[in-house]
Amino acid sequence: MTNETPSNSANATLCAAFQEHVRRTPDAVVLRTPGNRVAITWRQWNERVRSIAAGLAAMGVARGDTVGLMMTNRPEYHVVDAAVLHLGATPFSIYNSSTPDQIGYLFGNAGNKVVFCDEQFLSRVREAGGVEHVVCVDGPAEGALTIADVEARGADDFDFDAAWKAVSPEDLATIIYTSGTTGPPKGVELTHANVIAEADAVRILLEVQNGDRVLSYLPAAHIADRVTAQYFAIMFAIQVTCVADLAKIAEGLADCRPHSFFAVPRVWQKFKAAIDTGLAAEPSPVKRKIAAWAIDTGIKAARLELAGRPLPAALGFQHRLADKLVLSKLRDKLGLDQARGPASGASAISPDILEFFWGLGIRIYEVWGMSETGGATTANAPGHTKLGTVGRPVLNMEVKLAEDGELLTRGPTIMRGYRNEPERTAETISEDGWLRTGDIAEIDADGYVKLVDRKKELIINAAGKNMSPSNIENAIKAATSLVGQVVAIGDDRSYVAALIVLDQEAAAAFAGKPTASSAELAEDASVRAAVLAGVRAGNEKLARVEQLKRVVILPGSWDPGGVELTLTLKLRRKPIAEKYRHEIDTLFADSPPDGVMSV
Numbered sequence: 001m002t003n004e005t006p007s008n009s010a011n012a013t014l015c016a017a018f019q020e021h022v023r024r025t026p027d028a029v030v031l032r033t034p035g036n037r038v039a040i041t042w043r044q045w046n047e048r049v050r051s052i053a054a055g056l057a058a059m060g061v062a063r064g065d066t067v068g069l070m071m072t073n074r075p076e077y078h079v080v081d082a083a084v085l086h087l088g089a090t091p092f093s094i095y096n097s098s099t100p101d102q103i104g105y106l107f108g109n110a111g112n113k114v115v116f117c118d119e120q121f122l123s124r125v126r127e128a129g130g131v132e133h134v135v136c137v138d139g140p141a142e143g144a145l146t147i148a149d150v151e152a153r154g155a156d157d158f159d160f161d162a163a164w165k166a167v168s169p170e171d172l173a174t175i176i177y178t179s180g181t182t183g184p185p186k187g188v189e190l191t192h193a194n195v196i197a198e199a200d201a202v203r204i205l206l207e208v209q210n211g212d213r214v215l216s217y218l219p220a221a222h223i224a225d226r227v228t229a230q231y232f233a234i235m236f237a238i239q240v241t242c243v244a245d246l247a248k249i250a251e252g253l254a255d256c257r258p259h260s261f262f263a264v265p266r267v268w269q270k271f272k273a274a275i276d277t278g279l280a281a282e283p284s285p286v287k288r289k290i291a292a293w294a295i296d297t298g299i300k301a302a303r304l305e306l307a308g309r310p311l312p313a314a315l316g317f318q319h320r321l322a323d324k325l326v327l328s329k330l331r332d333k334l335g336l337d338q339a340r341g342p343a344s345g346a347s348a349i350s351p352d353i354l355e356f357f358w359g360l361g362i363r364i365y366e367v368w369g370m371s372e373t374g375g376a377t378t379a380n381a382p383g384h385t386k387l388g389t390v391g392r393p394v395l396n397m398e399v400k401l402a403e404d405g406e407l408l409t410r411g412p413t414i415m416r417g418y419r420n421e422p423e424r425t426a427e428t429i430s431e432d433g434w435l436r437t438g439d440i441a442e443i444d445a446d447g448y449v450k451l452v453d454r455k456k457e458l459i460i461n462a463a464g465k466n467m468s469p470s471n472i473e474n475a476i477k478a479a480t481s482l483v484g485q486v487v488a489i490g491d492d493r494s495y496v497a498a499l500i501v502l503d504q505e506a507a508a509a510f511a512g513k514p515t516a517s518s519a520e521l522a523e524d525a526s527v528r529a530a531v532l533a534g535v536r537a538g539n540e541k542l543a544r545v546e547q548l549k550r551v552v553i554l555p556g557s558w559d560p561g562g563v564e565l566t567l568t569l570k571l572r573r574k575p576i577a578e579k580y581r582h583e584i585d586t587l588f589a590d591s592p593p594d595g596v597m598s599v
Helices: 014-024 042-058 075-086 100-110 119-128 147-152 160-165 192-206 223-236 246-256 265-280 285-306 313-334 351-360 422-428 469-479 504-511 518-523 525-539 573-579 581-587
Strands: 029-032 039-041 066-070 090-093 114-117 133-136 172-177 187-191 213-216 239-242 260-263 341-344 365-370 375-379 398-401 406-410 435-443 449-454 483-489 496-502 548-554 596-598
Touching: 014 042, 014 075, 014 160, 014 192, 014 223, 029 042, 029 075, 039 042, 042 075, 042 147, 042 160, 066 075, 066 100, 075 090, 075 160, 075 223, 075 239, 090 100, 100 119, 100 172, 100 187, 114 119, 119 133, 133 147, 172 192, 172 223, 187 192, 192 223, 192 341, 192 365, 192 375, 213 223, 213 246, 213 260, 223 239, 223 260, 223 375, 239 246, 260 265, 265 285, 265 351, 265 504, 285 313, 285 351, 313 351, 351 469, 398 435, 422 435, 449 469, 469 483, 469 496, 469 525, 483 573, 496 504, 496 518, 496 525, 496 581, 504 518, 504 525, 518 525, 525 548, 525 596, 548 581, 573 581
Parallel strands: 029 239, 066 090, 066 114, 090 172, 114 133, 213 239, 260 341, 341 365, 496 548
Antiparallel strands: 029 039, 172 187, 365 375, 398 406, 406 435, 435 449, 483 496, 548 596
16 A cells, blocks of 8 residues: 655755755744744854854765764754755764763764764763764863864865765765664664655645744654654754753743644653643632533544534534633643644554544644654544554555564655664565564555554463553553553463553642652552552453453653663563563462552
């Protein structure tokens, strides 16, 4: 199955697209921070790109070389990234939580001589070693260059135009390093042609227009931020608002009012938890009742819209009233009142959470993709959405199922290969271009793809029944805002049980204990009762064999990049199983201890 429509892009490289916008709209602001504390026009961006490119060339960076970037979401990232591209070199980003050993591994694989970083990451970069030049982007630091130092090295006769015009569509635009759930990260090599094909596809899906606004808050090492921020800016003149601190995302959304907004499921879950907590804290019983009625009315209207059915006159009137009184105010408070194409991806999200936001008038389109596919490969879209699926193939992409149900995909966004790993590349991409995704899926008669789970993560119980752990976990997370993470356990067992980690903020607010530790909250009787009620509600959405029979709430929190979670918030199931072996054993003990709750 494939999706083909004409391309929107006339530029063969990101550099050509960049220079076209410099020519057409030199005075339009393209990079900014909230409140316009920093505001950079296309003309200013180009001037910085020219001077940094000249300096890098003088430092020996040439076409085909690599340059590392370890920065928060700030305008300097976009400036340096584009400068490297204009040399025909390849910028790649490093997750900001990476350890020196992890950084050193990436430097060794990428082979870069230069790295740009924030001062807060400087000590880890130095400890990693392996590079000739470290550039600190936010001021002078001992033993490091500044961006001004790099610019000062540029030769007056450097031919910037010749450099960018020599860049080919087949040159590398970036290397995206995978999250490493099953070993060291792999370097996904994406060309200019790859990322332009991806940007074209997503633009069509989400009705992206020149001059739209987008918030850059996800790590630049994640393909989603690369596409929706940097590449959208370069290809379609999207204005990018950079939010360096994830804790200030609410401020960024209120300031930016984005037209496009991508979030991983955990972010959407946090937004819902904030709404639930806020409504529960409303002192007026009348206002709480009106809000609950309005949200319920919105969900009823959304269900009909998704089914392609008209609203009855009475429901239409009620929905307009609900929108005026409550729903529009919630969209405005979130800063998503102007979002045309909010999307969710990177991991599965519960249809119940999607339905909740559709009820608010925030039509989230679930997408699926991988670093290896350049980003979104299948997607729901305006007028073409089925909740519970990840949509249909995007522009010029094909999908099909292997004999064992594994999803295969082929098309212009597929990576060139894994850096310095030809054998793994050959294992992943067939000779005729089909990429093995590792996901088990179903494709319905209309071409919508439904993911079952990762091929290597399916639960097979003692009776031989195959189950999707993520489906079980998402049902529980959708049923209660108090739960941050769930890990379903059931391989070779007679029933399914789960480890649970609380959402610290939501649990503290629920218990009325804002300063309580995670361990104290895990023992709180009211929190435990509410979690148990949520598990039971989630179980009602599952088949009997999938339903959780026992759960245990773990003290503490799980941080991205730690033992339990990848930097992209995916569960590291094997390390979790090893670290929490004792807790897992108690879930299946004949006489479980008091901490284990029976559902």
